Amino acid sequence: xxxxxxxxxxxxxxxxxxxxxxxxxxxxxxxxxxxxxxxxxxxxxxxxxxxxxxxxxxxxxxxxxxxxxxxxxxxxxxxxxxxxxxxxxxxxxxxxxxxxxxxxxxxxxxxxxxxxxxxxxxxxxxxxxxxxxxxxxxxxxxxxxxxxxxxxxxxxxxxxxxxxxxxxxxxxxxxxxxxxxxxxxxxxxxxxxxxxxxxxxxxxxxxxxxxxxxxxxxxxxxxxxxxxxxxxxxxxxxxxxxxxxxxxxxxxxxxxxxxxxxxxxxxxxxxxxxxxxxxxxxxxxxxxxxxxxxxxxxxxxxxxxxxxxxxxxxxxxxxxxxxxxxxxxxxxxxxxxxxxxxxxxxxxxxxxxxxxxxxxxxxxxxxxxxxxxxxxxxxxxxxxxxxxxxxxxxxxxxxxxxxxxxxxxxxxxxxxxxxxxxxxxxxxxxxxxxxxxxxxxxxxxxxxxxxxxxxxxxxxxxxxxxxxxxxxxxxxxxxxxxxxxxxxxxxxxxxxxxxxxxxxxxxxxxxxxxxxxxxxxxxxxxxxxxxxxxxxxxxxxxxxxxxxxxxxxxxxxxxxxxxxxxxxxxxxxxxxxxxxxxxxxxxxxxxxxxxxxxxxxxxxxxxxxxxxx
Amino acid sequence: xxxxxxxxxxxxxxxxxxxxxxxxxxxxxxxxxxxxxxxxxxxxxxxxxxxxxxxxxxxxxxxxxxxxxxxxxxxxxxxxxxxxxxxxxxxxxxxxxxxxxxxxxxxxxxxxxxxxxxx
Amino acid sequence: xxxxxxxxxxxxxxxxxxxxxxxxxxxxxxxxxxxxxxxxxxxxxxxxxxxxxxxxxxxxxxxxxxxxxxxxxxxxxxxxxxxxxxxxxxxxxxxxxxxxxxxxxxxxxxxxxxxxxxxxxxxxxxxxxxxxxxxxxxxxxxxxxxxxxxxxxxxxxxxxxxxxxxxxxxxxxxxxxxxxxxxxxxxxxxxxxxxxxxxxxxxxxxxx
Numbered sequence: 052x053x054x055x056x057x058x059x060x061x062x063x064x065x066x067x068x069x070x071x072x073x074x075x076x077x078x079x080x081x082x083x084x085x086x087x088x089x090x091x092x093x094x095x096x097x098x099x100x101x102x103x104x105x106x107x108x109x110x111x112x113x114x115x116x117x118x119x120x121x122x123x124x125x126x127x128x129x130x131x132x133x134x135x136x137x138x139x140x141x142x143x144x145x146x147x148x149x150x151x152x153x154x155x156x157x158x159x160x161x162x163x164x165x166x167x168x169x170x171x172x173x174x175x176x177x178x179x180x181x182x183x184x185x186x187x188x189x190x191x192x193x194x195x196x197x198x199x200x201x202x203x204x205x206x207x208x209x210x211x212x213x214x215x216x217x218x219x220x221x222x223x224x225x226x227x228x229x230x231x232x233x234x235x236x237x238x239x240x241x242x243x244x245x246x247x248x249x250x251x252x253x254x255x256x257x258x259x260x261x262x263x264x265x266x267x268x269x270x271x272x273x274x275x276x277x278x279x280x281x282x283x284x285x286x287x288x289x290x291x292x293x294x295x296x297x298x299x300x301x302x303x304x305x306x307x308x309x310x311x312x313x314x315x316x317x318x319x320x321x322x323x324x325x326x327x328x329x330x331x332x333x334x335x336x337x338x339x340x341x342x343x344x345x346x347x348x349x350x351x352x353x354x355x356x357x358x359x360x361x362x363x364x365x366x367x368x369x370x371x372x373x374x375x376x377x378x379x380x381x382x383x384x385x386x387x388x389x390x391x392x393x394x395x396x397x398x399x400x401x402x403x404x405x406x407x408x409x410x411x412x413x414x415x416x417x418x419x420x421x422x423x424x425x426x427x428x429x430x431x432x433x434x435x436x437x438x439x440x441x442x443x444x445x446x447x448x449x450x451x452x453x454x455x456x457x458x459x460x461x462x463x464x465x466x467x468x469x470x471x472x473x474x475x476x477x478x479x480x481x482x483x484x485x486x487x488x489x490x491x492x493x494x495x496x497x498x499x500x501x502x503x504x505x506x507x508x509x510x511x512x513x514x515x516x517x518x519x520x521x522x523x524x525x526x527x528x529x530x531x532x533x534x535x536x537x538x539x540x541x542x543x544x545x546x547x548x549x550x551x552x553x554x555x556x557x558x559x560x561x562x563x564x565x566x567x568x569x570x571x572x573x574x575x576x577x578x579x580x581x582x583x584x585x586x587x588x589x590x591x592x593x594x595x596x597x598x599x600x601x602x603x604x605x606x607x608x609x610x611x612x613x614x615x616x617x618x619x620x621x622x623x624x625x626x627x628x629x630x631x632x633x634x635x636x637x638x639x640x641x642x643x644x645x646x647x648x649x650x651x652x653x654x655x656x657x658x659x660x661x662x663x664x
Numbered sequence: 665x666x667x668x669x670x671x672x673x674x675x676x677x678x679x680x681x682x683x684x685x686x687x688x689x690x691x692x693x694x695x696x697x698x699x700x701x702x703x704x705x706x707x708x709x710x711x712x713x714x715x716x717x718x719x720x721x722x723x724x725x726x727x728x729x730x731x732x733x734x735x736x737x738x739x740x741x742x743x744x745x746x747x748x749x750x751x752x753x754x755x756x757x758x759x760x761x762x763x764x765x766x767x768x769x770x771x772x773x774x775x776x777x778x779x780x781x782x783x
Numbered sequence: 784x785x786x787x788x789x790x791x792x793x794x795x796x797x798x799x800x801x802x803x804x805x806x807x808x809x810x811x812x813x814x815x816x817x818x819x820x821x822x823x824x825x826x827x828x829x830x831x832x833x834x835x836x837x838x839x840x841x842x843x844x845x846x847x848x849x850x851x852x853x854x855x856x857x858x859x860x861x862x863x864x865x866x867x868x869x870x871x872x873x874x875x876x877x878x879x880x881x882x883x884x885x886x887x888x889x890x891x892x893x894x895x896x897x898x899x900x901x902x903x904x905x906x907x908x909x910x911x912x913x914x915x916x917x918x919x920x921x922x923x924x925x926x927x928x929x930x931x932x933x934x935x936x937x938x939x940x941x942x943x944x945x946x947x948x949x950x951x952x953x954x955x956x957x958x959x960x961x962x963x964x965x966x967x968x969x970x971x972x973x974x975x976x977x978x979x980x981x982x983x984x985x986x987x988x989x990x991x
Contacts (some may be wrong), residue, residue: 163799228810236802239749240793266806267760270814278821281930286920289821295828295923299775303768304817354760358771367774656948681874688870692863695984699859702989707855725985732866732981740873741974747797750805757809761816768820 071615079615081165082573086172087150088469093172094143097179101135102536104128106529109493113526115514125510126193127212131182133196134216137316138223139179141450144458145319146175149234149258151469155564155571156252158243158580163236165613166658167229173623174226181631182219185212192216195508197309198279200290200301205283214283214634217276222630224269224276231265234258243563245582249343252562253336256343257322260350264311264318267354272308275301284636299364306357314353316450317417318346320457321388324410327460328392330558331407332399335586338391345384352381362430363437371430378428382421389418404558405479409460412487416452420445423498438508441501447494459486459539464558471551471570478542485535492528496521555602561586568602574610618658625651679739687739691732698728804968808975815979818934819986822927838991852915853988854908861904862984865939868897869977872946872970879963884956891950891966894973898943905936928987935983938976945969 071080080086107128111120120128150168154161162168185191192212194203203213238259242251251259278289279301288294290301329336336342358366358374392414401407423445427433436442459482466474505518512518556565563580564571565588584590592598629647632640701724703709705717738744743751793799841849871893878886909929912918919929949966952958958966 164803232803232806232810235806236799240795240797240799240802242794246794266810267757267813270810271764271817274814274817274821278930281919281926287926287930288920288923289825289926296825297772297775297828300768300772300821300824303771304821307764307817354763366771370771370774678877678880681877684870684873684877688867691866691870695859695862695866698985698989699855702855706991722990725989729981729985733978736866736869736974736978736981740869741971747795749795749797749802753802753805753809754812757812761812764813764816765820765823768824772824 076615078620079169079617081161081169081613081615081619083150083154083161083165083168084469084571084573086168087147087152089172090143090150090175091147093176093179094140094147097135097139097183098144099536100183101132101140102533104132104135106533108132109526109529111510112512112522114523115512115516115519117511120510122510123193126508127186127191129508130192130195130216131186134182134192134220136450137196137312138220139182141316141454141458142227143175145258145261145316145454146171146230148254148319148323148458148461148465149230149261152465152564153234153237153255153258154241155468155567155575156255156562157238157241157246158563158576158582159237159241160575160579160610161613162233163241164233166616166619167233169616169619170622171226171230171233173620174222174229174626177623177627177631178219178222178226181222181627182215185215185219190215192219197305198301199305200279200282200298201292201296203279203283203301204291206291208283211634214280217279217283218630218633221273221276222626224273225626227265228269231262231269235262235266238262243580243582246587249340250582250585250587253325253339253342254319254322254562257318257325257346260346261315261318264315264350264353268308268311268315271304275304275308278304280633284633299361302361302364303357306360307354309360310357311350311353313446313449314350316454317457318350320413320454320461321346323457323461323464324392324413325388325395326562327406327410327464328395329586330464330560331402331404331410332396333402333559334395334399335561335589336391337394337397338387339585341387342391345387348384349381352377352384356381359428359433362433375428375430379425382425382428385421389414389421402558404463405474405476405483406460406464406558408480408483409456409463412483413453413456413460416448416456416490420448420450420452423448436501438506439501440497440505440507443507444494444497444501447497451490451494456486465564466546467553467557467569468564469570470547471553471568472546472549473553473557474546475542478538478545482535482538482542485531485538489528489531489533489535493525493532494528496525556588556599559592559598561589563587566591566599566602568604572604572607574607574612577605577607577610614662616658616661618654618661622651622654622658625649625654678742678745683739687735691735694728694732694735698725701725701728798964800964800968801971804971808971811975811979815935815982818931819982822931822987825923825927828923849916852912852917854911855988857904857908858984858988861901862980864897864901864904865977865980868894868901869974871897872973876963876966876970879953879958879966880960882960884953884958887953887958887966888950891946891953895943895946895950898939898946898973902936902940902943905932905939909933932983932987935976935979938979942969942973942976946973 077085077089080089107120108125111117111125150162182192188211190210190212192198192215194208194213194216198213198216202208238251238255248256278287281287282289282291282296288296290296290298292298325336325342355377356374358370359378362371362374423441427436427442427445463474463479466472500518500521503517505512505516512522551570553569555568557569558565563576563582566580567576580587588599625647627647629644629651632643632645632647634640635643701717701721704711705714705721737754743754795802838853839851871890875887875890875894878884878890909932912925917925917928919926946969949958949969952965
């Protein structure tokens with residue numbers, strides 16, 4: 052336990068070395084740690100919004116022939132729930148960890164391009180705001196998060212809902228691409244001396260592969276969204292059959308993006324779990340090389356499976372067979388990972404702390420999700436399962452049971468490092484059990500409902516089909532799940548009010564971020580470490596024969612840091628106005644887009660010519 | 665501390681201006697060949713021999729443009745002299761890009777054939 | 784201190800910014816691949832509007848005659864311009880790396896000249912097509928053609944703006960050998976845009 056003397060020492064250090072405070076310091080920050088916190092806080096808020104959307108859906112579905120939500124409202128809510136959870140919750144929560152942890156884990160002072168990093172955050176915020184602003188007009192997107200053509204054509208979706216969706220996604224795409232370039236270069240080029248690629252923490256590897264997927268997948272959906280925008284606003288017929296266009300082309304393009312996207316959603320969680328399990332088993336990760344190569348193989352193969360989302364569209368037996376085989380094949384490297392996680396825990400000295408609870412929960416839930424996934428890989432089986440609740444069950448098990456459990460494990464694990472405070476263990480365990488129970492009560496019955504024929508995307512169902520009881524149970528489950536998050540929020544609030552006295556290395560960690568104070572000083576490392584092996588910190592402790600002393604807070608004299616800048620948010624504003632202006636086409640739109648373009652150009656020029664410092 | 669850090673790589677000897685100009689001339693010639701092939705097969709200079717060339721037209725054309733692509737990448741973009749990492753960062757997405765193009769062509773052609781045959 | 788940043792030691796010995804521009808270029812391969820795929824898949828499936836033109840003459844069922852409007856000579860000139868501009872910019876870069884300011888200004892100016900003319904040729908071609916009845920929304924060929932070549936043209940235009948900025952910087956003597964990477968990054972982007980055209984030229988103009 053830290054003493055008050057230590058607290059005083061820290062307070063002095065903060066005052067002496069200008070720990071910046073105030074709104075302006077946050078707006079102009081280029082510090083990866085602060086940007087990480089911005090991502091995390093914003094994403095968590097969007098996650099709660101997405102959760103409320105889900106609760107509303109569950110209330111509507113809790114009883115048959117319900118009239119709690121009108122059909123149109125239901126469509127908007129389920130579309131926004133999906134879009135929000137994927138693009139505004141899971142991805143930016145992962146980005147929080149990329150931002151905060153990657154430089155620390157590779158022994159760097161910041162990312163390769165700090166201002167570009169800030170730009171990514173502001174553009175993400177812009178995209179999230181644009182998407183959600185649609186609610187203010189009663190025009191929230193209502194076409195499903197995958198926007199299938201030609202429901203999205205002007206003929207069948209005359210309102211601006213789809214336009215909000217596609218423009219919001221375009222903006223978010225820019226944020227993701229910029230960040231992907233940044234983290235790719237950071238990981239390749241800014242590792243501490245001695246840290247070869249095969250000595251990197253496994254979280255960095257999984258994040259690295261994620262960045263590559265982002266770079267390759269997002270351009271595809273960018274083009275698809277442009278084509279959709281042209282169809283809706285400029286009279287083209289890319290996806291409109293009456294003009295010779297092919298609605299199926301939309302599905303191909305969307306899923307060429309969409310399937311790598313789901314690996315983008317899960318790989319960071321794989322990385323987090325692969326960090327947590329070794330620490331809390333007091334054993335190195337089993338089969339590090341196999342974990343790296345299986346991750347790379349999953350990513351590469353992930354580009355060859357997309358049409359398994361289209362088994363019911365009549366592609367023909369050859370296409371069906373091909374994609375079925377690749378989809379089954381991709382289960383193999385995933386299975387390798389699961390066995391390696393088991394191998395890590397086996398024979399270890401298990402520490403039953405909250406991060407470990409969530410990690411173990413992840414393995415169990417993700418495997419269930421994976422099993423249903425392998426079932427869909429068979430086209431004949433999928434012919435029944437597609438567009439039923441069986442699919443809804445599958446992706447919630449992998450995305451919630453997988454990604455969210457994994458991200459939550461990461462939150463509890465890295466909270467002390469990020470904030471200098473430990474989240475409460477007891478509240479954490481309550482959170483875990485409520486979440487596990489609530490999650491399974493909500494989503495497990497969906498397997499049964501799906502196999503019994505309940506379709507997706509329906510705002511209600513008639514009585515007498517045998518769907519009532521399970522739906523009711525699921526609705527109850529969703530509220531238990533909501534309660535678990537209230538417990539989490541209570542834990543956070545209570546923790547953030549407590550003194551900032553977490554030690555640098557509360558868990559006996561293996562990686563470099565635990566070698567510096569909690570939270571780190573602005574420059575991260577007083578001296579860039581030299582690395583001699585994998586699990587660099589365990590290596591160091593082994594050499595010393597014991598735990599490391601608490602690292603002191605030092606003066607940052609002589610350490611060069613990039614200057615803060617307001618041009619990234621200005622450029623972000625330009626992006627928002629330029630792309631958002633399309634909403635006002637053809638009257639005021641062009642002027643807005645031009646104005647936005649001018650702001651963007653101005654911001655970029657000023658950014659390019661200001662000294663990086 | 666410097667023991668493991670890598671200093672900025674000295675630039676490998678760049679080609680001379682003469683090499684650049686030669687590559688430029690080759691590119692010009694290849695373009696002329698492309699246009700010539702078109703003119704001979706379908707254009708103003710098409711004759712009785714053109715029909716025999718037609719099946720080879722597309723592959724030949726793609727070959728010529730691939731050669732131009734490679735020349736610009738290797739010599740003008742310096743991939744031949746630079747660190748292999750740059751080649752990797754370019755070629756890997758390029759392979760995925762080519763796979764995507766071919767996959768969409770095949771799926772689309774197959775889809776039309778399949779649909780027209782009654783499914 | 785700002786100069787120092789350029790010489791920070793990196794894990795590969797390669798400059799961050801050069802790696803970044805290559806990474807961006809890799810990503811752009813997928814962007815143009817999607818546009819080209821769409822063009823190849825959709826160009827034949829028009830159900831509305833004029834038929835096989837602009838490569839061939841066509842008379843509509845209503846008796847309206849459409850002349851072929853693709854101008855191979857014009858586009859070939861544009862292709863040559865772009866290829867030569869790649870040569871000129873690599874000569875400009877060489878000049879910059881050797882501290883030859885006059886050479887840099889001359890060759891970079893030549894590059895800009897070619898770039899301007901290429902964009903001019905595209906604008907002329909687009910206007911010519913529109914006057915002859917082929918627009919973005921005439922049929923799927925028009926949509927696919929204009930989207931693909933339009934995005935390429937936009938990339939060229941952005942490249943011209945970037946190079947123009949660098950030319951002005953060079954004129955002010957602000958591109959010494961130590962800063963030649965700024966030009967190298969723009970040159971790599973410019974070459975990529977050229978190389979995309981190397982693919983578009985035969986696929987769109989020479990293959991019907």
